[in-house]
Amino acid sequence: xxxxxxxxxxxxxxxxxxxxxxxxxxxxxxxxxxxxxxxxxxxxxxxxxxxxxxxxxxxxxxxxxxxxxxxxxxxxxxxxxxxxxxxxxxxxxxxxxxxxxxxxxxxxxxxxxxxxxxxxxxxxxxxxxxxxxxxxxxxxxxxxxxxxxxxxxxxxxxxxxxxxxxxxxxxxxxxxxxxxxxxxxxxxxxxxxxxxxxxxxxxxxxxxxxxxxxxxxxxxxxxxxxxxxxxxxxxxxxxxxxxxxxxxxxxxxxxxxxxxxxxxxxxxxxxxxxxxxxxxxxxxxxxxxxxxxxxxxxxxxxxxxxxxxxxxxxxxxxxxxxxxxxxxxxxxxxxxxxxxxxxxxxxxxxxxxxxxxxxxxxxxxxxxxxxxxxxxxxxxxxx
Amino acid sequence: xxxxxxxxxxxxxxxxxxxxxxxxxxxxxxxxxxxxxxxxxxxxxxxxxxxxxxxxxxxxxxxxxxxxxxxxxxxxxxxxxxxxxxxxxxxxxxxxxxxxxxxxxxxxxxxxxxxxxxxxxxxxxxxxxxxxxxxxxxxxxxxxxxxxxxxxxxxxxxxxxxxxxxxxxxxxxxxxxxxxxxxxxxxxxxxxxxxxxxxxxxxxxxxxxxxxxxxxxxx
Numbered sequence: 047x048x049x050x051x052x053x054x055x056x057x058x059x060x061x062x063x064x065x066x067x068x069x070x071x072x073x074x075x076x077x078x079x080x081x082x083x084x085x086x087x088x089x090x091x092x093x094x095x096x097x098x099x100x101x102x103x104x105x106x107x108x109x110x111x112x113x114x115x116x117x118x119x120x121x122x123x124x125x126x127x128x129x130x131x132x133x134x135x136x137x138x139x140x141x142x143x144x145x146x147x148x149x150x151x152x153x154x155x156x157x158x159x160x161x162x163x164x165x166x167x168x169x170x171x172x173x174x175x176x177x178x179x180x181x182x183x184x185x186x187x188x189x190x191x192x193x194x195x196x197x198x199x200x201x202x203x204x205x206x207x208x209x210x211x212x213x214x215x216x217x218x219x220x221x222x223x224x225x226x227x228x229x230x231x232x233x234x235x236x237x238x239x240x241x242x243x244x245x246x247x248x249x250x251x252x253x254x255x256x257x258x259x260x261x262x263x264x265x266x267x268x269x270x271x272x273x274x275x276x277x278x279x280x281x282x283x284x285x286x287x288x289x290x291x292x293x294x295x296x297x298x299x300x301x302x303x304x305x306x307x308x309x310x311x312x313x314x315x316x317x318x319x320x321x322x323x324x325x326x327x328x329x330x331x332x333x334x335x336x337x338x339x340x341x342x343x344x345x346x347x348x349x350x351x352x353x354x355x356x357x358x359x360x361x362x363x364x365x366x367x368x369x370x371x372x373x374x375x376x377x378x379x380x381x382x383x384x385x386x387x388x389x390x391x392x393x394x395x396x397x398x399x400x401x402x403x404x405x406x407x408x409x410x411x412x413x414x415x416x417x418x419x420x421x422x423x424x425x426x427x428x429x
Numbered sequence: 430x431x432x433x434x435x436x437x438x439x440x441x442x443x444x445x446x447x448x449x450x451x452x453x454x455x456x457x458x459x460x461x462x463x464x465x466x467x468x469x470x471x472x473x474x475x476x477x478x479x480x481x482x483x484x485x486x487x488x489x490x491x492x493x494x495x496x497x498x499x500x501x502x503x504x505x506x507x508x509x510x511x512x513x514x515x516x517x518x519x520x521x522x523x524x525x526x527x528x529x530x531x532x533x534x535x536x537x538x539x540x541x542x543x544x545x546x547x548x549x550x551x552x553x554x555x556x557x558x559x560x561x562x563x564x565x566x567x568x569x570x571x572x573x574x575x576x577x578x579x580x581x582x583x584x585x586x587x588x589x590x591x592x593x594x595x596x597x598x599x600x601x602x603x604x605x606x607x608x609x610x611x612x613x614x615x616x617x618x619x620x621x622x623x624x625x626x627x628x629x630x631x632x633x634x635x636x637x638x639x640x641x642x643x644x645x646x647x648x
Contacts, residue, residue, distance in 0.1 A: 106619055109587070113465050116490050199495045337492070344495040345554055 141361020159373035161405025169370035179328025181359035184335035213330035214417040221410025228403035462587035464493040479567035516549030535573035580640035582633035
């Protein structure tokens with residue numbers, strides 16, 4: 047991933063961004079991001095060449111997890127505190143590798159970041175919070191059901207499954223919200239385009255004027271996106287053609303970089319949406335976490351179980367953060383590729399919104415199908 | 430965030446990312462197995478050097494034990510009688526399944542008798558089930574290669590010999606030796622088990638693929 051380093055020192059192309067005085071700070075951030083990219087690149091290298099072998103290995107580990115956890119907990123009973131470190135380590139690595147395996151939480155995060163969100167920091171914060179919430183939910187469910195309500199092991203496990211079923215419904219709902227948002231943005235684009243075609247600044251054909259039209263369209267789209275924020279609910283953006291006119295005074299391709307602007311990259315995300323993602327993923331207690339807690343309970347080692355679940359969530363956070371990084375990278379790469387084509391920013395904007403829509407559809411479908419499976423599942427005859 | 434774009438490597442990133450998303454589609458909640466049993470087996474020989482019975486000890490995992498105890502006790506105190514009641518029930522339930530035990534002589538399945546001796550008790554936090562399967566027609570391991578496997582055909586429960594010490598030969602001729610052969614499930618088999626949910630329809634061919642085998646060699 048060496049070539050990555052060079053462009054970091056280049057001034058950021060977006061002229062609208064911060065002045066050069068923050069160079070040192072930006073370099074520090076650049077170095078941090080570089081480190082993350084290196085880690086991500088390493089993971090990608092492993093994944094792209096060894097995907098099958100890795101999946102298989104993870105599944106094999108998973109198969110043995112119960113036995114290993116029981117063994118580690120048993121050792122704590124017989125050998126005392128020092129053996130707890132082995133359990134913590136096992137749980138941490140389980141978290142790391144389990145998170146690398148299939149799971150709808152990762153699907154939601156990856157889809158969301160790939161299709162809706164461009165800011166890396168936010169993606170990582172989201173991944174970490176979701177992992178921690180998963181641990182907290184598992185602990186609360188088991189402690190409440192077993193400790194407070196005295197429901198017994200079997201009903202506690204069932205309670206965990208019910209919370210899980212509920213979480214699938216939340217995922218479906220989240221997908222529906224994304225679909226709604228994407229549709230609303232697309233609808234606004236249609237309206238903006240209509241208004242523009244009615245205005246005198248209608249883009250003419252020709253080499254330069256098409257770029258101008260692009261700039262105007264970009265402004266219009268931006269104005270539309272800003273209007274999207276909860277703080278400014280006033281729809282419509284009569285300024286858009288005016289901005290375009292102002293630009294016309296200078297030159298056709300004055301001003302902006304070619305390619306989508308920051309506002310276009312990001313469907314504006316409120317705290318509510320962030321919370322929605324975190325909750326929809328985090329509310330589902332991880333099966334492994336419930337397992338550790340229950341086994342720990344049968345061995346009268348509840349504190350060790352709780353500590354193990356927290357260690358597990360740290361491991362999970364590590365992997366999901368890497369996944370967040372990859373998703374944001376993939377999104378930026380896709381956007382850059384799009385920007386490099388001769389498409390107008392307006393077309394790009396539409397493509398982005400359609401991608402958001404597809405992401406929403408995917409998440410919603412995933413939630414519904416998981417819910418469907420969970421609700422139809424019969425009890426196992428042997429258990 | 431413009432700086433990392435433009436390397437050829439990233440094209441591969443996209444591919445990997447797509448592959449990953451596809452893999453993520455298969456959301457898995459509960460994979461098989463759901464419980465495990467550590468198994469110890471003793472092959473009992475007659476004075477004529479024939480295998481005449483298989484003695485087995487099963488140690489259920491703590492969680493399964495917890496479930497079972499909870500059901501048996503039903504809120505009351507767990508007495509040794511209650512625990513032994515579990516043994517009686519399990520032995521009866523397992524009889525049609527040959528006690529999850531498969532003995533072959535020269536590749537042919539050996540007919541197993543009905544268990545009459547059994548005991549179940551708590552060892553620490555684990556249930557231990559101890560029983561002996563008589564062989565109506567004892568077999569001669571010198572004449573035919575003999576193999577023993579203990580497994581749940583559905584792989585709902587994983588049964589495994591901890592190590593070579595988990596296999597004992599009682600009163601065996603000096604030439605006889607038991608060799609533990611670990612199962613080598615294929616990658617697709619593991620994936621299949623992984624994709625099986627708690628409520629999946631029982632597939633009674635899966636367990637065999639994960640079963641360890643004890644090969645008895647008498648030369």
